[in-house]
Amino acid sequence: MNINNALNELLVVLFKDINEIEEKAIRTGQYKNMTANDMHVIEAIGLNGAKNMSAVAKALNVTTGTLTIAINSLVKKNYVERVRSEEDRRVVLVSLTPKGRKAFHHHKKFHDDMIDQIVKQLDEPEKQVLEKTLTTLAEFFKSKK
């Protein structure tokens, strides 16, 4: 078994596991009814005030039709507020409710904790190599887009 194969298998396993763990972590306690998809939309809306549908859809790389349906569900679950703009009445502005903001922080905390735990496992040279690897990986994907 050469090192390339070993690296490939390790990366595949890591991505699979991290996704799984992250999704499971979302659906705890008061956020039981939230899907991973819901969380992505909540992250894309963010904490900095209202955003229009097109902007959020673009950030998520989905059509506005798709986003409309996701927002319907989030409004029903009371994570998101939807308001028609007064300045341009074609525009719909979405923002997080208090409950939505709490969910945002809940997820961010999970994320921060996860990174902390990863970094805690590594000594300084390992951190350097890992950072270099992830940077290369990010560039590889960027070049493929």
Add this chain to the structure above:
Amino acid sequence: MNINNALNELLVVLFKDINEIEEKAIRTGQYKNMTANDMHVIEAIGLNGAKNMSAVAKALNVTTGTLTIAINSLVKKNYVERVRSEEDRRVVLVSLTPKGRKAFHHHKKFHDDMIDQIVKQLDEPEKQVLEKTLTTLAEFFKSKK
């Protein structure tokens, strides 16, 4: 900028893009009609002979009902062959056709290219460190599941 933030941002970017890019890389030329899901099933079946439905479903973390539908489609597209076991006639064995094996290799090439890009950037000691690091992380996440 501390390393935690750098790692966090890299992970976020990677997770956002990886599925989309991998799917795009799959759907080229003769594999235009293949979905990312098809590819996952093909990977799970693999090149080492026939597997039964339950085993593949378990590897993919889906119900056998879900897998039945996926296999129906792959058989229709001629990537997968489905045979009822002679030893135990309840069991259905699935394996890759020549076309399925070609698709498997096509996808593997994408992965190999990715790993080559990473390894190219590293000298020998760094490679050793990376392998050890990823092993540590894989074990860490496995323990979290």
Add this chain to the structure above:
DNA sequence: TGGAAATAGTTTGAAAGTCGAATTATTTTT
């Protein structure tokens, strides 16, 4: 300035993927 074009979002219809429960066929246990 009034009609055409552009823009923002929603609705609709179709396809894919998923699950849990019911069902069928077969094997194992008692």
Add this chain to the structure above:
DNA sequence: AAAAATAATTCGACTTTCAAACTATTTCCA
């Protein structure tokens, strides 16, 4: 031999997604 267990498929329901049609509104320009 009958009951229980196992393997896979089918069924019905639901979610996510897109593209295209549609509605409402604003901007452009002749």
